[in-house]
């Protein structure tokens with residue numbers, strides 16, 4: 001049966017549902033850049049010992065606790081039980097084959113090398129590896145040792161012709177599986193790349209060969225093993241061929257339904273001008289797809305069987321996805337979905353299937369689909385979007401290690417190890433943990449941490465179905481009085497010119513409000529055509545003297561509000577570039593150095609630099625640096641700034657404690673006025 005039968009169904013329903021779901025936003029709640037991931041150790045990339053791994057195969061071995069990689073003329077073994085990978089390498093070039101390949105007119109660099117494309121566990125001590133062998137496929141056994149030891153060597157005596165087990169061409173689609181001592185491969189098995197077949201080899205049974213269509217070889221389906229071993233769930237990504245309707249759908253199928261379809265009637269057509277219908281005639285013995293005990297090989301099948309199989313490649317019954325609708329739908333996305341892998345994890349209210357979906361731009365989407373009771377539609381929640389690779393590169397391999405709670409992601413840039421969860425990244429408050437709706441995470445009374453089933457914790461909170469912090473996190477609202485715990489950042493504006501106060505909530509589902517801090521309370525900023533709220537922050541088209549003061553950016557999501565940032569807007573009057581650059585400028589003491597650790601700004605390098613650039617324009621960049629060097633960044637001044645900041649903080653503390661000073665504006669100015677730099 002061809003996959004097209006159920007892929008068509010998946011897509012027809014996908015199109016039908018697209019309209020109703022169009023309004024639903026599938027924006028990830030947490031979007032982490034490559035920089036974010038590196039800064040928090042959430043990604044670790046291996047790109048070969050010489051940094052030139054051209055990844056072409058990957059096998060995660062949970063038994064040996066190792067990751068095996070295949071590349072161009074190379075094999076790697078990495079240990080997962082150590083913090084240090086202890087990478088072992090096998091060089092596997094085939095110089096003779098290479099010369100042959102070049103003489104036949106193939107590309108020396110991209111075709112005439114041994115690209116390893118198959119890695120399967122052969123037995124407890126050996127791995128089966130096959131490579132393109134510069135257009136002459138080869139296979140060999142690799143000794144990997146027993147559990148616990150780290151050895152890695154190619155059994156030279158085992159090297160043999162790999163035709164039918166590995167394609168000649170490193171670029172052609174290829175699928176393989178090794179089960180019960182038998183290897184099944186789906187590939188184009190000839191030099192010219194025309195003979196698309198599914199083959200069975202190795203094992204005790206004789207080889208089997210089925211002709212197929214190259215389209216169906218195109219590696220993405222994931223089998224999620226369930227308690228019922230014979231009936232795994234099958235997750236598959238489908239894409240539209242249409243140029244008008246661009247989209248992707250993930251459908252999940254039950255193996256039992258597929259088996260039923262295979263046991264049902266074959267699809268039949270009387271002739272080219274007829275409709276498809278169920279075949280009602282006699283099916284020859286052995287029935288195609290069912291092993292016949294009398295025959296050792298398909299070559300021995302009676303002609304009638306082969307004839308029938310060829311003229312009836314499709315089954316009549318349609319295999320519907322579970323729930324009869326796609327689990328996930330993506331339309332008009334700027335990326336393609338390339339891979340899917342699924343982890344079943346136990347949460348407080350039962351098991352959840354967490355989908356990790358790879359894209360062609362080096363990102364991973366972590367998604368759950370809530371199938372609610374009798375409701376026909378399932379709710380799709382994108383928990384995280386992780387930019388695993390620095391450059392946008394298609395993800396080509398993905399495997400989950402349950403043991404290591406990690407996702408291994410392969411691309412041309414290397415292999416990244418990404419923890420399945422990093423609960424602390426959702427934030428420091430109960431409400432943030434609850435809003436994240438991540439089945440891996442729960443609030444333990446103090447922090448957002450990994451949910452551990454069976455552990456009885458009185459303060460544990462989790463609400464994946466509703467993400468309602470009002471119920472889960474009573475008294476967890478950050479009150480307006482707590483606003484003073486958020487540090488103040490300084491932003492400059494020149495009178496009559498534009499200025500911008502940045503504030504982006506971590507969750508795109510949160511709404512932001514801007515307030516001005518006056519005395520002890522907050523007043524919502526009045527918006528008009530001069531003061532505009534944007535997705536990135538507050539824009540003053542023309543800043544006035546009266547705008548000066550402390551601005552507070554607060555976010556609200558599902559009834560939970562918190563302060564995100566506090567900005568002191570300092571409006572400069574009639575300041576010119578010359579003025580700013582002059583040594584005795586009254587404001588210069590306020591701008592922290594980029595490397596200054598005790599700065600008022602948590603991300604000083606970005607903040608202050610942008611402010612100054614905004615003031616004087618990018619063409620004056622060299623002068624800014626010069627200015628910085630001269631005025632802010634020498635040691636003497638740095639010490640002065642530190643003193644000044646300490647005094648500022650002390651003053652603030654005193655003010656807060658004694659409540660003497662009621663005027664925030666005055667308070668913030670204190671150090672500048674009293675400790676100007678000579």
Ligand SMILES: *[C@@H]1O[C@H](CO)[C@@H](O)[C@H](O)[C@H]1NC(C)=O
Nearest residue numbers: 036037038039040041042083
């Ligand atoms: C990242 O890992 C390094 C080395 O293991 C460690 O020193 C550092 O503290 C870690 N950083 C974070 C944010 O966990």
Ligand SMILES: *[C@@H]1O[C@H](CO)[C@@H](O)[C@H](O)[C@H]1NC(C)=O
Nearest residue numbers: 122123124125126127141158
């Ligand atoms: C695995 O297979 C190889 C090759 O046939 C053989 O030498 C080795 O002893 C086998 N190992 C085990 C544990 O059976």
Ligand SMILES: *[C@@H]1O[C@H](CO)[C@@H](O)[C@H](O)[C@H]1NC(C)=O
Nearest residue numbers: 469470475476477559560561
């Ligand atoms: C937080 O405060 C807002 C308004 O003050 C209120 O509507 C909301 O229910 C509170 N949320 C929680 C989680 O206490």
Ligand SMILES: *[C@@H]1O[C@H](CO)[C@@H](O)[C@H](O)[C@H]1NC(C)=O
Nearest residue numbers: 494495496497572573574575
């Ligand atoms: C800003 O504009 C106002 C009115 O147009 C003007 O009176 C004032 O002098 C301007 N200020 C500066 C610094 O240019």
Ligand SMILES: *[C@@H]1O[C@H](CO)[C@@H](O)[C@H](O)[C@H]1NC(C)=O
Nearest residue numbers: 494497498613614615616617
């Ligand atoms: C306003 O700011 C821009 C840069 O953002 C600058 O080029 C321009 O000279 C400024 N205008 C005044 C009047 O300061």
